[in-house]
Amino acid sequence: MKKVVYFLCAIFLLAIILAGCGGQKQATTGGATGQQSGDKTITLKMSDYYPVTHIASSDLAKFFIDRVEKLTNGKVKIEYYPAEQLGKLKDQLNLTSQGVVDIGLAPASFLAGQLPLNTVMILPEWVTARQGSEVYNKLSKGSLMQEFQKYGVRPVFVYTFPQYDVGTVKKPIKSPEDLKGMKLKTSGGLFDKIAQRYGVTPVVVPSPEIYESTQRGVVEGNILNLVSTKSYRANELEKYHTFGAALGGYPAAYVINEKAWQKLPEDVQKALIQAGDEASKHAGEVFDAEQEKLAKEFEQQGMTIYRLTDADREVWRKPLQGLEKEWIDEMEGKGLPGKQVYEEFHKLCQQTAK
Secondary structure (H helix, E strand, C coil), X not given: CHHHHHHHHHHHHHHHHHHHHHCCCCCECCCCCCCCCCCCEEEEEEECCCCCCCHHHHHHXXXXXXXXXXXXXXXXXXXXXXXXXXXXXXXXHHHHHCCCCCEEECCCCCCCCCCHHHHHHHCCCCCCHHHHHHHHHHHHHCCCHHHHHCCCEEEEEEEECCCCEEEECCCCCCXXXXXXXXXXXXXXXXXXXXXXXXXXXXXXXCHHHHHHHHHHCCCCEEEECHHHHHHCCHHHCCCEXXXXXXXXCCEEEEEEEHHHHHHCCHHHHXXXXXXXXXXXXXXXXXXXXXXXXXXXXXXXXXXXXEECCHHHHHXXXXXXXXXXXXXHHHHHHCCCCHHHHHHHHHHHHHHHCC
């Protein structure tokens, strides 16, 4: 009996010793909004909806993540979950707002009901991704910040795709007049209003159905930039494409949960801001280079690319006169500062123009 008692006491003492050892400081910490400062690693969960093969995932998101880790000397590690692994596109903003993820992607054109003021970036007053990304980056830190803050988030990395152009299967498009009466795939909302100004009948087609709808003649073409045209294989069917028409832009914003942000040390916050600024500039350069590359590639495959001159662009902008007033009136009608946001947007577009 005594041997049993001695044995149990020995086990008890061993357990106490091990528990004491287990209480030593760990090297890392993880979990959404579970960051800590000091010499512990800060882990942030980042989510978006792009497939891993998309340039926005394989290049842009990777660039941002790498810059954050380098600028913080490895103090911050970002766990990246692309392809809707942690939630659908429409839920990304809410997931970030609720702290389910630390950083999520919130594209304004898909979230116009939640981020209506951000849709100002769709207005075709800028052309290249470089210009659009620069404008959006500055605007997101200015008059758009309040809209993000309503959801308990703040932008850390924003950019735009190049403005949309039009690709067609049978009919060459060289002027706005050529668009009248055509049935073209659009992206809904403000994109439809832009298309209608040219006499286009907008047809909203889900992204996975673009190729089939074009092939079957449900639409006569698509209003997309060349990057998206390639992604959806529409270039295999389209014979003509404009380049530089500016039929609406696509803005994207990675936002961070505000509570998670406030927990970060000041040096880490500064590093995230710097990484976001650098990534925004990088995104514009990458997309514009990709546009040029694809234009040449499509031409070699037999597609006719109609490149607009500055004079052409002025002609294309005439049907859109007054569109900005419609946007302002719609925002002001909702009790939002549409005029203030548009004026800052317009000023930035002028400042960043070539």
